[in-house]
Structure formats: C-alpha cells, structure tokens
Amino acid sequence: MTHALSTNALSKTYSNGFEALKAVDLKVEKGDFFALLGSNGAGKTTAIGIICGLITPTSGSVEIDGLNQGKNINEVKRKIGLMPQEFNFNPHEPNIEILINQAGYFGINRKEATLRAEVLLKKVNLWDRRLEVPQSLSGGMKRRLMLARALMHNPEILILDEPTAGVDVEIRRSMWRFLKQLNQEGLTIILTTHYLEEAESMCRNIAILNEGEIVAQSSMKALLKKAKHQVLIFECVESLSNSIKIKNCECEVLDAHTLQVTLPESTTISAVITKLLLQNVSVANIRSAQNRLENLFLSLTSKDE
Numbered sequence: 001m002t003h004a005l006s007t008n009a010l011s012k013t014y015s016n017g018f019e020a021l022k023a024v025d026l027k028v029e030k031g032d033f034f035a036l037l038g039s040n041g042a043g044k045t046t047a048i049g050i051i052c053g054l055i056t057p058t059s060g061s062v063e064i065d066g067l068n069q070g071k072n073i074n075e076v077k078r079k080i081g082l083m084p085q086e087f088n089f090n091p092h093e094p095n096i097e098i099l100i101n102q103a104g105y106f107g108i109n110r111k112e113a114t115l116r117a118e119v120l121l122k123k124v125n126l127w128d129r130r131l132e133v134p135q136s137l138s139g140g141m142k143r144r145l146m147l148a149r150a151l152m153h154n155p156e157i158l159i160l161d162e163p164t165a166g167v168d169v170e171i172r173r174s175m176w177r178f179l180k181q182l183n184q185e186g187l188t189i190i191l192t193t194h195y196l197e198e199a200e201s202m203c204r205n206i207a208i209l210n211e212g213e214i215v216a217q218s219s220m221k222a223l224l225k226k227a228k229h230q231v232l233i234f235e236c237v238e239s240l241s242n243s244i245k246i247k248n249c250e251c252e253v254l255d256a257h258t259l260q261v262t263l264p265e266s267t268t269i270s271a272v273i274t275k276l277l278l279q280n281v282s283v284a285n286i287r288s289a290q291n292r293l294e295n296l297f298l299s300l301t302s303k304d305e
Contacts, residue, residue: 002066004030004157004188005051010060012046020046022212023060028157028205030065033183034190035199035220038209039301044192045085047209048159052082065156078106081155083146085162089134095145096121096130099152106153113152120148123178140171147175157188164195176202200224200293210301226296232269234259234276235285246275 005028012021021043028034038044049055051062053073062069064076089098096117103113121127124144126137134142143163150158160179164172180202183189193199199206200220207217216223239256249272250262259281261272273283 002030003063004028004032004065005190006063007047007051008061008063010047010050010062011058012043012050012055013058019212021050021057021060024209024212024214026207026214026217028188028190030156030188031183031186032188032205033180033203034188035203035206036190036192036209037196037199037206037297038192041211042209042301043212044209045161048082048161048192052080052159053077078153079156081150081153081158083150083158083160083163085165087134087142087146089142089145091135092133094131094133095126095137098134098145099149102149103152108153116152116154117148120151124148125174140167143167144171144175147178151182155187157190158182159190161192162194163191164193164198172198196294196297208297208300215300216296220293223296224293229262229264230288231260231262232272233287234261234272234283235287236276237282237284238280240281244276244279244281246272 005026007024007026010021010024010026011019013019024043024047026036026047036044036047046055050057051064051069053069053076062076064079067076067079069076093101096114099117099120100110100113103116104110108116117130118127121130124147126141126144126148129137129141134145137145143166147160147163163179164175167175176198179189191199191203203220205218206220206223208215233254236257236259240253240259242253244251244253244259246261248264248267252260254260259276263269263272269286276283
C-alpha cells in the first residue's frame, strides 16, 4: 500500500555531533489525521524539516505518495503544505498578496491565485483584512493567515507545527472545525502540538518521539488503552457524604455534588455508576479530570530520576 508519508531509518546528526534523529521509521496513511508528538528537543522540528526538503538527512529516506524525495524533490514539495510555528511573513506585504505570491512559487498564475486567495481568506475569516499587512493582525489572525498560505497550492499533505500556539479558545475551535472539514474531504494532516487534548480528540494515529527515537507508534485508540487508570468527575444529583466508597477505586468528594473517582483499568464506568446507585447517588454528568494521552506521553518521555 502506498502511504502519504513513509520514512525509512531517517537519521540526522548535526555538525556539533548532536543526534537529532536516530533511524526513525514513520508511516502515515492517506487521509489520516496524524499526531507527531514529543517534548522540546525530541526531534520533531528536524523531522518536519527533512520531510519538507528543508534539511538534508544524514542517512535514511523519505517517500511522499510513493515518490522518493531525493529523486523527485520538486514534485514532492508540491504535495506538501507547511504551516510553521514561527511567523515568517513580509511585514510590508498586503495579506492577499502574501497568498498570491505563495501560489506563484508553485507555478499558479495570478488570476487563479487571486481566486484561491479569496476562497481561503473567506474560509479563515480574514477577507475583510485582505488589504492590510500582517503587522495589523492579532496572533490568532496571523495563525489563520499562515494556514491559508499553506493551502494555496492545494497540497495533498498539510503539516501543522504548533498551529494553535498562543491562540484563544474561540479561534482555536474555529480552526479545528476547518481542519476537520479539510480532513474529511481527503486531506492528510500531520500535527505537532503541545496541547495534547487536541491530539487526543482530533487524531486517529500517533507517533511519539523521544530523544530522536520513536517510542510509540499506533492508533490513538490502541495507545490510550495502555492507560493504567483514568480520573473522572461525576456530577451527582444528590448531596454527597464523605463516606462514599467504591471497591478498587479512589474516591474524593470535591464538593456537595461533585465526586472525583480514579478508575483502574479493570473497572468500567457503568460499574461505578451502579455502585453509586446502590449508595443512593445518581449521576447527572461525567467528564474527564485529566488527559490520558498526557499521562502516557509523560510515562514514555520522562527520564527516570
């Protein structure tokens, strides 16, 4: 099967001797929403740079849609749209011209580029700011402009490097709605983020880098099943007493109607609800108290003290 992205023993050692990547094998299916996670310095930026043809690997290879990157660099670059973490606009260029000129790098004529820019600026709610310059935009608006720029040449793979860093909740949600729509239309998306709850809710598959090596690569569901326990908040109808007990679970009454329960892997949520009902407590709502992916991420990347 041809993958959207495939790397084989990808390694990078910099001139100072630092090994940023150590024989990394990545497989991203076409149409996937894929999370590439890792702490600062884990190798994510180097991996993205190599995939996009911006950094030369020390060894190993990259294939995009079955094409060897080294032998087909121009064709491969046309298949990838990159939204980098850092803002890198010409500060004196009108926003719409930034998009039009970006399309020009891929051989798209100005008439077609202008039409594409209009469509994308409207989708990211920046059409009214098209004649302004990036300096006039808020951080969230600049992120949306970067997203539109990355999509100007209709790439098959969109790589997002911390796309919602410094963005408020409302703009973040609107960006995720737009990205989810793009993914449903067939666009392959690769995401790096420090907001692990975003990765857990949006991505179907995941790889975790630690010190230049892949320490986990699987479906999101399979990885989350490895969580030893989960912590849930039960909002209850009746007033709670401090005597609430559930076998094999840790219970903490947070207030008169809120109970925090730590469930081991062997205990189901329905079993907890049943045990609460036996103590004359009915549940009105349940929510997660902490992110399972975050716990797994820390267990896979933290150094032993």
